[in-house]
Amino acid sequence: MLGKKYTGIELFSSDAQEKIAILDVIQKKDELSIVKEDLRTFNETTLNCLDNKTPHFLTVNTNLVIQKEVGENDPNDTKLLQKHFPNLNFSEFYYQIWRLQTKSIISICRKSHIEEVLTAFRKNNIPVINLSLGNSNMHLIRKYSEVNSITTNIHTVAFTGNENILTKTVNTVSVLHHLNGLEIRNSQLLSFASILGYLSGTANSGELQLKNNELEDSFLQNRLFRKVLTGSVYFLLIILLVNFMVFNSFFKANTELDKQIESANSSNQNTTQIKKRIAQKELFIEEYFHNATAKKSGKIATITRMVPATISLTTLHFNPKETKNEDPSALVFEENSISISGTSNNTADFTKWIGKLESLDFIKKVNISKYGKNEENKTLFELKIGIDENKQ
Numbered sequence: 001m002l003g004k005k006y007t008g009i010e011l012f013s014s015d016a017q018e019k020i021a022i023l024d025v026i027q028k029k030d031e032l033s034i035v036k037e038d039l040r041t042f043n044e045t046t047l048n049c050l051d052n053k054t055p056h057f058l059t060v061n062t063n064l065v066i067q068k069e070v071g072e073n074d075p076n077d078t079k080l081l082q083k084h085f086p087n088l089n090f091s092e093f094y095y096q097i098w099r100l101q102t103k104s105i106i107s108i109c110r111k112s113h114i115e116e117v118l119t120a121f122r123k124n125n126i127p128v129i130n131l132s133l134g135n136s137n138m139h140l141i142r143k144y145s146e147v148n149s150i151t152t153n154i155h156t157v158a159f160t161g162n163e164n165i166l167t168k169t170v171n172t173v174s175v176l177h178h179l180n181g182l183e184i185r186n187s188q189l190l191s192f193a194s195i196l197g198y199l200s201g202t203a204n205s206g207e208l209q210l211k212n213n214e215l216e217d218s219f220l221q222n223r224l225f226r227k228v229l230t231g232s233v234y235f236l237l238i239i240l241l242v243n244f245m246v247f248n249s250f251f252k253a254n255t256e257l258d259k260q261i262e263s264a265n266s267s268n269q270n271t272t273q274i275k276k277r278i279a280q281k282e283l284f285i286e287e288y289f290h291n292a293t294a295k296k297s298g299k300i301a302t303i304t305r306m307v308p309a310t311i312s313l314t315t316l317h318f319n320p321k322e323t324k325n326e327d328p329s330a331l332v333f334e335e336n337s338i339s340i341s342g343t344s345n346n347t348a349d350f351t352k353w354i355g356k357l358e359s360l361d362f363i364k365k366v367n368i369s370k371y372g373k374n375e376e377n378k379t380l381f382e383l384k385i386g387i388d389e390n391k392q
Contacts (some may be wrong), residue, residue, distance in 0.1 A: 002055050002129070002219075004028070005035070006199075008191030010040060011117060012061040012153050014170065018042040021153060022050070023184075023191040027199070037188055047124040050108070055219060057194035059132040060117060061154065065109045068133040069165055073099040094208045096133040105165060107134035112209075129219045130212050135166060137193035141200060144179035151175070152261040172199050216288055238344060244255050296338075299362055303338070303385075306356050310346035341370075343378045350381070362391040 010021040024036040040046055050056065074080045077097060081090065083108060094114055098105040114131065121128050138157050141150065149158040156167040175186045184192050196202075296318040307313060320339040322332045344350040356364050363385055370382035 003053075005051075005054050006195045007050065007054050007056045007057070008188070008195040008240060009191040010055055010059045010061055010153065010188075010194075012190075013063040014154055018062060019153070020046060021187050021191050023188045024051075024054070024067065024194075025195060032182060032195075032199075034182070034326055037185065044120060044124065047121060047126055050124070050126045052125040052127065052128075055127055055129045056121070057130040057132070057191075057198055058117070058121070058128045059134075059137065059190045059194045060109060060114065061134050061190065062113075064113045065075060065107055065134050067105060067107045067166060070104050071102065073102065073104045075099075080106065085315065090207075093133075094133065094211060096136040096208050097140055098136045100139075103165065105135065107136050109133055127219045127222070129216045130194060131208055131215065132190075132194050132197070133208060135190065137190065137197045138356055140193045140196045140200065141177075145177055147177070150177065150189060150243070151186055153187055181198075299338070302360065302362075303340075303357065306353060308346070308349040310349040310352060310354055311342060311344045313340060313342040315341045336387050336389055337386060338383075340383040340385065341381065343363070343374075343380055345378065345381065350379070354383075357385065362388050364388055 004027045006025050006027070008025070009022045012019055012021070018041070020040060020042045022036070022038040023034065024038075025032045027033075028037055038049070068084060070080070070084050072080070074083075079097060080090065080097065085108065092111055093108045094111055094134070095106060095108045098107070118128060135152070135155055135157055138150070138152075142159050148160045149156055151157075151169060151173075154168065154170065156169045158165050158167070177185050177186060177189065179192075230306075300316065300318060304313070304316075317339045319333045319335060319337055322334055354366055354368070357363055365386040367384040367386075368381065369384050370380065372380055374380050
């Protein structure tokens with residue numbers, strides 16, 4: 001749940017001001033790799049450089065942290081504290097105890113100071129999930145280093161001899177330490193030790209462990225909440241996207257249906273108009289041919305009686321439809337006209353028949369529009385006869 005990136009921080013006092021040593025590491029499988037090191041003066045602006053998504057491990061090592069080296073290692077915290085801090089109100093202090101073979105180092109700090117420090121981090125949304133006091137975590141460095149002493153930012157820690165383990169000092173020299181293949185500057189050792197202690201599951205005795213449990217639970221709950229919230233937002237976005245796609249599909253289908261309905265309405269209107277025109281034409285044809293039937297029947301009978309035996313009629317149209325009209329669908333007829341087509345086996349008989357037709361009173365003119373032989377050696381002809389309706 002914590003991820004693979006961690007930030008260790010040591011807050012310490014030096015030259016009458018507070019400073020912080022920052023160390024960013026990444027865990028890959030069972031190895032830690034250093035990503036970033038920094039050392040700067042501590043203020044709220046400084047905290048802006050920290051990643052608010054990364055868990056932070058804070059070691060408070062300021063002048064307000066009292067570190068006392070005692071010549072015993074009683075496993076009972078209360079007895080050890082009451083003996084060496086007899087007038088201490090334990091409800092107002094956090095404490096941490098580093099026990100050695102024959103000695104112990106007791107680190108205490110007022111809870112009010114710790115809360116002030118945590119408040120500064122909270123204002124910048126920097127999650128602190130683990131607290132340490134003074135040099136309590138230096139025993140973790142001893143496991144991976146063979147040197148007899150190490151100088152951190154404000155102390156020299158001696159791991160051998162019966163002399164004092166902690167000596168107040170000022171670090172002015174940068175020294176690289178090799179810890180199990182990892183190179184770390186001495187100024188970052190306490191920052192690294194706080195991360196190492198958490199990952200190894202090692203904890204010093206002391207009431208501070210209860211505070212650490214509280215900080216870690218709060219971080220995990222906040223991270224879980226953010227993940228659930230982010231998941232909910234993504235889920236909501238997916239639902240909105242699906243709804244949009246469904247709505248868009250429905251809208252397109254509805255638009256297409258409207259177009260089809262509009263096209264169908266337009267087609268229905270066109271069909272209605274066509275039916276209306278057809279009805280008008282049928283009525284026109286009916287009236288036209290009704291009026292013309294009586295007139296044309298007598299003329300047609302006269303013409304057909306004059307057809308010689310050598311001539312065979314194929315078609316005979318009274319007032320035929322015009323073939324050269326620009327609108328093929330329009331019903332336009334050639335008034336006072338008769339069209340005749342057929343075949344002739346005798347040219348002389350055909351000529352005489354034309355002459356007889358021209359002699360009729362109701363015929364104005366006979367035009368031979370086509371005359372010639374076909375493949376069967378028959379003479380094909382077409383006539384266009386102009387008539388006078390007022391004569392019989």
